[in-house]
Amino acid sequence: MNKITNIIAQTNWKQQGKDIFFLFVGVLMYATGYTAFILPEKVVQGAVAGISALIYYTTSFPPSISIWVLNAMMIIIAIKALTPQFVIRTVIGVTMLSLCVGFLQPFFTAHPIITPGEDKFMHVLIAALLCGTGLGIVFTHNGSTGGTDILMAVFNKYFNISFGRAMQFIDFTIISSSYFVFHSVETIIYGIVFTLVVSFMLDFVVNGSKQTVQLLIISKEYQEIANNVSGGMHRGVTVVEGKGWYTKNDVKLLIILAHKYELQDLMIIIKQIDPNAMVSQTFCHGVFGAGFEKIK
Structure with missing residues (x-):
């Protein structure tokens, strides 16, 4: 019995190390799409990253800090609806994301790889591919970047509403609120396109390799x-x-x-x-x- 227990423990440690490595890779891809393409083009997406982007556009407050603070607030509010494992994974994922955004945003500000407005649709598409793939890698390896995941856990426990509908409602509300900042329907459309492509890539990465x-x-x-x-x-x-x-x-x-x-x-x-x-x-x-x- 002790031998079996040791084997299980060693396997778990190896798997956890592998998951953390790929969690970092996924978060890095997401942060790259977010800081190199989304923020310079002033596009608003869903979830906490979208709210942080709106705050940044209106106040110049660093999104790396607001991402962590907003997620921490939601975890505290919804702590009774979350499992300890989910909280740990979320704290690790959110901390990684905040650090990556905090490092990459000033880097891409000093060394931009795009010219904002030059080909906005292509930039949004590239960002969606990077972010969707990154999220897919995170979810495939039992990770979480917080945000909508936390709200989904609450909806799932206390309300009779599906994950998909709740996510669509939350994301659409955040994206639509960008109109009050930019007074532009075009910005809303870009946000919706970004969200749709991210959803497609996320599903492709998570389910495509397993199909x-x-x-x-x-x-x-x-x-x-x-x-x-x-x-x-x-x-x-x-x-x-x-x-x-x-x-x-x-x-x-x-x-x-x-x-x-x-x-x-x-x-x-x-x-x-x-x-x-x-x-x-x-x-x-x-x-x-x-x-x-x-x-x-």
Whole structure:
């Protein structure tokens, strides 16, 4: 038992070290997009970073400080709705983000890589790609940058509202408030475009690498299909006894789990052996275990 406990502890420490490293990488990417592109172009996004940007545009108060202060205030207010693990991850993520923004903002002010207003749409797009990818890396490695995450935890505990709707409402409210500062509908549109691209990239990074397919196959040639998939592609195949209710005949149902990029090879094998096979295809966000992603 002690040996197993030690192995688990060592694995946890390695995983935590890996998560912190990638958390820093993700936060650095997000901070780069935020300080090098968003702040110079005076675009307002959602969440705490958007509020901090609005404060900076109107008062010149450093966003690195307001990001940390606003998140700290929300954690204190919502502490009863948050788990200790969530609080720890959030404090680490927010502190990293504040430090990165605090370092990079004066750096890009002294060494700008863009000319504000020259190609604003492209700059917003690049920022969204960087920020969305950065957030995806953070979430993939069990991190948190605070902000909307804290509010989501509160909404989820006390109100009957989905994460998506709550996030959309909060972000749209923050972005729309930029009109009172700039009196520009164009600024609102840029903020919405930024948010949409960030959401897309976030989903792509979090789910894209994990996406798998599940095939349910009914065929008289089930043995040959199973042998070719198992022997040729080294993929596991599960055979389930079934019965066709219309024909009242016994059938064999093959269940195959594979990575998305293996789908084409699977379909070629099935088509070559039995073009009339019945195939049901389902995309999965993630499969964990032997041959797939390890359970964290």
